[in-house]
Amino acid sequence: MPAKRRVAQLAMLAFAVAIVMFAYANVGLAIDQKIPAGMLGYGLGLGGLMLVAYLVLAKFAPWADPLILPLVTLINGLGLVMIYRLEEAEAFGASASTQLMWTAVGVVMFTVTLIVLRDHRALQRLTYTSGALGLALLVAPLLPFVGKEINGARIWINLGAFSLQPAEFAKLALIVFFAGYLVAKRDVLALAGRRLLFIDLPRARDLGPILIVWGLSLGVLILQKDLGSSLLIFGTFIAMLYVATQRTSWVLIGILLFIGGAILAGMIFEHVHNRFEVFLNPEDPELFQQVGGSEQLMQGLFSLATGKILGTGLGQGHPEMIPLAISDFIFPATGEELGLTGLMALLMLYALLVERGLRTSLAARDPFSKLLAGGLSFILAWQVFIIVGGVTNLIPLTGLVTPFMSQGGSALLANWILIALLVRASDAARQPPPQAIQDEGMTQVFQR
Amino acid sequence: MNGPLKRVAIACLLMFGLLMFNVNYLQAVKADKLSSDSRNKRNFLARYEVERGRITAGDKVLAESVDTGVNKDFRFERRYPGGKVYAPITGFFAPESERDMERAENGLLSGSSADLMLRRGIDLFSGKKTKGANVDLTIDPEAQQAAYEALSASGKKGALVAIEPKTGAIRAMVSVPSYDPNPLAVPNKDKVNKAYNKLDKDEDKPLLNRAIERTYPPGSTFKVVTLAALLEKDDSLGPESQVDAPQVLDLPNTTHDLPNYAGESCGTGRATLSFALELSCNTPFAKMGMDLGYDTLKDQAEKFGIGGEPLSIPLPVAGSGIGRKEDDAALAMTSIGQRNNQMTPLQMAMVAAGIANNGVVMKPYLVNKIADAEGGEIDSADPTELSEAVSEDTARKLREMMVNVVEKGTAGAAKIPGVSVGGKTGTAENAPGKPPHAWFISFAPAEDPKIAVALIVESGSAGGEATGGHTAAPIAKSVMEAVLRR
Numbered sequence: 001m002p003a004k005r006r007v008a009q010l011a012m013l014a015f016a017v018a019i020v021m022f023a024y025a026n027v028g029l030a031i032d033q034k035i036p037a038g039m040l041g042y043g044l045g046l047g048g049l050m051l052v053a054y055l056v057l058a059k060f061a062p063w064a065d066p067l068i069l070p071l072v073t074l075i076n077g078l079g080l081v082m083i084y085r086l087e088e089a090e091a092f093g094a095s096a097s098t099q100l101m102w103t104a105v106g107v108v109m110f111t112v113t114l115i116v117l118r119d120h121r122a123l124q125r126l127t128y129t130s131g132a133l134g135l136a137l138l139v140a141p142l143l144p145f146v147g148k149e150i151n152g153a154r155i156w157i158n159l160g161a162f163s164l165q166p167a168e169f170a171k172l173a174l175i176v177f178f179a180g181y182l183v184a185k186r187d188v189l190a191l192a193g194r195r196l197l198f199i200d201l202p203r204a205r206d207l208g209p210i211l212i213v214w215g216l217s218l219g220v221l222i223l224q225k226d227l228g229s230s231l232l233i234f235g236t237f238i239a240m241l242y243v244a245t246q247r248t249s250w251v252l253i254g255i256l257l258f259i260g261g262a263i264l265a266g267m268i269f270e271h272v273h274n275r276f277e278v279f280l281n282p283e284d285p286e287l288f289q290q291v292g293g294s295e296q297l298m299q300g301l302f303s304l305a306t307g308k309i310l311g312t313g314l315g316q317g318h319p320e321m322i323p324l325a326i327s328d329f330i331f332p333a334t335g336e337e338l339g340l341t342g343l344m345a346l347l348m349l350y351a352l353l354v355e356r357g358l359r360t361s362l363a364a365r366d367p368f369s370k371l372l373a374g375g376l377s378f379i380l381a382w383q384v385f386i387i388v389g390g391v392t393n394l395i396p397l398t399g400l401v402t403p404f405m406s407q408g409g410s411a412l413l414a415n416w417i418l419i420a421l422l423v424r425a426s427d428a429a430r431q432p433p434p435q436a437i438q439d440e441g442m443t444q445v446f447q448r
Numbered sequence: 449m450n451g452p453l454k455r456v457a458i459a460c461l462l463m464f465g466l467l468m469f470n471v472n473y474l475q476a477v478k479a480d481k482l483s484s485d486s487r488n489k490r491n492f493l494a495r496y497e498v499e500r501g502r503i504t505a506g507d508k509v510l511a512e513s514v515d516t517g518v519n520k521d522f523r524f525e526r527r528y529p530g531g532k533v534y535a536p537i538t539g540f541f542a543p544e545s546e547r548d549m550e551r552a553e554n555g556l557l558s559g560s561s562a563d564l565m566l567r568r569g570i571d572l573f574s575g576k577k578t579k580g581a582n583v584d585l586t587i588d589p590e591a592q593q594a595a596y597e598a599l600s601a602s603g604k605k606g607a608l609v610a611i612e613p614k615t616g617a618i619r620a621m622v623s624v625p626s627y628d629p630n631p632l633a634v635p636n637k638d639k640v641n642k643a644y645n646k647l648d649k650d651e652d653k654p655l656l657n658r659a660i661e662r663t664y665p666p667g668s669t670f671k672v673v674t675l676a677a678l679l680e681k682d683d684s685l686g687p688e689s690q691v692d693a694p695q696v697l698d699l700p701n702t703t704h705d706l707p708n709y710a711g712e713s714c715g716t717g718r719a720t721l722s723f724a725l726e727l728s729c730n731t732p733f734a735k736m737g738m739d740l741g742y743d744t745l746k747d748q749a750e751k752f753g754i755g756g757e758p759l760s761i762p763l764p765v766a767g768s769g770i771g772r773k774e775d776d777a778a779l780a781m782t783s784i785g786q787r788n789n790q791m792t793p794l795q796m797a798m799v800a801a802g803i804a805n806n807g808v809v810m811k812p813y814l815v816n817k818i819a820d821a822e823g824g825e826i827d828s829a830d831p832t833e834l835s836e837a838v839s840e841d842t843a844r845k846l847r848e849m850m851v852n853v854v855e856k857g858t859a860g861a862a863k864i865p866g867v868s869v870g871g872k873t874g875t876a877e878n879a880p881g882k883p884p885h886a887w888f889i890s891f892a893p894a895e896d897p898k899i900a901v902a903l904i905v906e907s908g909s910a911g912g913e914a915t916g917g918h919t920a921a922p923i924a925k926s927v928m929e930a931v932l933r934r
Binding site for chain 1: 456460471476480489490493
C-alpha cells in the first residue's frame with residue numbers, strides 16, 4: 001500500500017525552493033557582484049506559495065504522489081530564475097515579477113482546483129461540455145475584437161488589461177473530453193475491421209472521430225498558424241485513442257494522417273515549408289539572413305554550444321542574444337548558463353514528472369481516471385518533446401511554451417491546473433480502497 | 449489499458465532519451481565547431497571581456513587595453529600608443545582576428561594560454577578576473593624611432609632591421625609605409641573591415657612588413673657571403689690577397705658580358721680582396737662564385753641561415769634563398785646578389801650580425817620577457833646560437849674589409865666620428881627600367897659590435913656611383929648612433 005510520505009514531500013519542497021534561491025543569488029553575484037536585493041522577497045514568496053500548496057495538498061489530497069509538487073516547484077523556480085536573469089540582461093519582455101505573480105495565481109488555481117474538485121470523476125459527466133468549451137477556446141482567437149495576432153500566430157485573446165492564450169486551457173478541456181468520449185466509445189472503436197498484413201484495421205465507419213480531430217488540428221494550423229498546438233492536440237488524441245482501444249492500427253492511421261497533413265501544409269503554406277527548409281539546413285547563410293529564417297534557431301544552437309558541458313554559469317553567458325529567449329527559447333538559454341549538466345538534470349525533472357503521472361494512470365482504478373491521467377501526463381511529455389526537440393533542431397521547430405519555464409500567464413495557469421488534476425487523480429489512485437476488509441489479527445503499519 | 453499505458457510510458461522515456469542524446473550531441477560533440485561559427489556574436493563580445501596584456505618596449509607602451517566601464521558590451525578596448533612606428537611589430541587586435549605580435553602571443557596576451565594555468569587558478573580562488581600576460585619586446589624605442597624617421601624621410605618604401613649581434617635581440621624593425629593600427633582594433637566589424645580593405649587595396653601595401661614578409665635581391669651586400677665562402681675555403685687568403693678583376697667578365701655560354709658598376713674599371717686587372725669590396729667590383733666576385741661552385745656558395749649561405757628552417761621571431765619570417773642550381777653564368781649573377789637570389793632584410797641583418805659576432809649567428813628574437821599581470825615572470829628570452837657561419841679568423845678578416853668599405857670605399861656616408869663602422873652597400877637591379885633598390889648592411893663598433901643593421905630602400909635612386917651608399921648608409925648611421933648613445 002502506498003504511503004503518504006508527507007515529511008519527505010515537505011523536505012523535497014524545501015530543497016527545491018533552496019536550489020532556486022541559490023540560483024537566484026548566483027545570478028545577482030555574477031551580474032552585480034552582490035546578492036540581489038529582492039532575493040528575500042522572492043524566496044519568501046515562492047516558499048510561502050509552496051507551503052500553502054503543500055498544506056492544501058496535505059489536507060485535500062493526502063494520498064497524492066509526493067514527488068509531483070516538488071518537481072513542478074523546481075522547474076517553475078528555475079524558469080523564474082532564468083527570466084530574472086534575462087530581465088537583468090534587458091531581454092525584450094522579460095519580467096520576473098510578472099512571472100512570480102502568475103506563479104502565485106497558478107498555485108491559487110492549483111489549490112482551488114483541489115478544494116473544489118473533490119472527485120475528478122465528476123468531470124466525466126461534463127464530457128461534452130468540456131468538448132464544446134475546448135472547441136470554443138480554440139476558436140476564440142479567430143473572433144473579431146477579442147482575438148489578436150502576435151508574432152504571426154493568431155492565438156491570443158484580449159481580456160481587458162491582459163491577453164490570454166486560450167489554447168493552453170483548450171488542451172485541458174480537450175483531454176477531459178477525449179477521456180470521457182473514449183471511455184464511452186472505446187469498445188466500438190476497438191472493434192476489428194479488415195486485416196491488412198499483421199494489423200487489424202478499424203472499421204471505416206469508426207474513422208469519424210480521428211478524422212474530426214485531424215480536421216480540427218489542421219484548422220488550428222491553417223487559421224491560427226499555430227503549428228505547435230496543432231501537433232500537440234493531434235498527437236495527444238492518438239496516444240489516448242491507443243490507450244483506450246489497445247489498437248496499434250490507430251497509431252499507424254494517425255501517423256499517416258499526420259504525414260499527409262504535414263505534406264499538405266508544406267505545399268500550401270510558405271511558413272510551414274520554410275520551417276522544413278530551416279530544419280534541414282539551419283546553417284545555410286541565406287536562410288540565416290532571411291526574415292523568419294534560421295537565425296533564431298541558430299542563435300539558440302550557438303547558445304547551447306557556448307554552454308558546453310558545464311555552462312558559463314548563471315549570469316555569465318549571453319542568453320539574451322537569442323530572440324524570444326524568455327518564451328520558446330528558454331531551454332537553450334538555460335543550456336548556455338547551466339550547460340549540458342543542467343539540461344540533463346532539467347530533462348530528468350520533466351521525465352520524472354511524466355513518469356509519476358503515468359504511474360498514477362497505471363494505478364488508477366477506473367478507465368476514465370486512467371485515460372485522464374495518461375492524457376495529462378502524455379501531453380506534458382509531448383509538449384516538452386515538441387518544443388525542446390524544435391529548439392535543438394531534433395525536429396522542425398514549431399512554437400510552444402516550455403511547460404512551467406517560459407514566461408506567460410496562460411500557460412502557467414493551465415499547467416498548474418493540469419498538475420492539480422493529476423494530483424487529484426493520484427490521490428484517488430493511491431488511497432486505500434474505502435471498503436477494504438479489515439483482516440483481524442493482522443497489524444496495519446502506517447508509515448509516515 | 450495497462451498494456452498500452454506501459455508502452456506509452458516507454459515511448460515517453462524514448463522521447464526524453466532522444467532529447468538528452470541530442471543535447472549531448474550539441475553541447476559535447478558539436479559544441480566547439482558550432483560555437484566558433486562567425487555568426488555567434490558571443491565570440492565577438494568575449495574578445496573584449498578580458499583585459500589583454502600590454503605590449504611594451506622597455507618603458508614605452510606599444511599596445512594596451514583600456515577599461516571603458518564595467519557594464520559596457522565592449523569593456524576593454526585595444527589602443528596602440530606606439531602607432532605607425534610599431535604597427536608592423538605589434539600588429540592589431542581586430543574583432544575577428546589578430547595579426548603579428550597580437551597573433552603570435554595571443555594565448556598569453558589574452559590569458560588563455562596553458563602557461564597561465566597557475567595564475568588562473570589563483571584568480572579563481574581570489575575571485576579576480578584573469579588578465580592577460582604582458583609582453584615586453586627587445587625593441588630599443590630610440591633606435592626604432594630614429595629608424596622610422598630616417599626611413600620615412602627618404603619618401604620611399606623600405607625596411608630596416610637592427611640586431612644585437614651577441615644575442616640576436618632585434619633592437620629595431622621598421623617597415624614603411626606603415627599604418628595606424630588603432631582604427632583596425634575598434635569593436636565594430638564593419639568599420640574595421642572598411643578600414644582594412646582600404647589599407648589592403650593601397651598600392652603601397654602598408655600592411656606588408658617589408659622587414660620579414662618580403663624578399664628582395666640583395667645585390668652587392670651578398671658579396672660578403674661570397675667572400676666568406678672564399679676565405680673559409682682557403683684560410684691563407686686575406687684582405688691584401690690579389691684576385692682577378694677584369695674590366696668585363698665573359699659569362700660562359702652567353703652572349704652577355706658582366707661589367708663592373710657603370711662600366712668602371714677595378715684596379716688594373718688584378719685587385720686586392722679589400723679593394724674589390726671597397727669599390728664593390730662585380731667581376732672579381734662573379735668569378736669567385738664561379739670558381740667556388742654553386743654547392744660551396746649554397747653551403748656558406750646556409751651557414752648564415754639562408755634557406756634553412758623558416759624563422760619565427762615569433763612573427764613568421766619569409767624564407768630567403770640563393771635560387772636553384774643553374775649554369776655558370778647564372779652562378780656569376782647569384783654571387784653578386786642578383787638572378788634568383790632573394791633575401792629578407794632580417795636575413796641580411798643576420799649576415800652582418802654573424803660577421804660582427806665572430807662568425808656566430810644568433811637566432812633573432814623580438815620578445816624579451818613575458819610576465820603575468822602581477823609581474824610574475826612566465827618566460828624570458830634565452831639567446832640561442834643558430835649556426836656558426838664562419839671561423840673567428842674569417843670573421844675578423846671580413847670585419848676588417850667591411851671597415852675599409854666605410855673608411856675608404858662606397859659607404860663613407862655611414863662614418864660615425866670616433867667609432868669604427870663596418871658596412872657593405874648594395875644596389876640591386878630589380879626590374880628593367882626601374883631604379884634599383886638601395887641596400888646597406890653594417891655593424892658598429894667594429895672592435896666590439898653592439899649593433900648590426902640591414903636596410904633596404906625600394907627603388908632607392910638613380911645615378912650616383914653606389915646608391916646604397918648614398919641613400920641607405922646614412923639611415924643605418926642614425927640608427928647605430930641611437931643605439932651607441934645609450
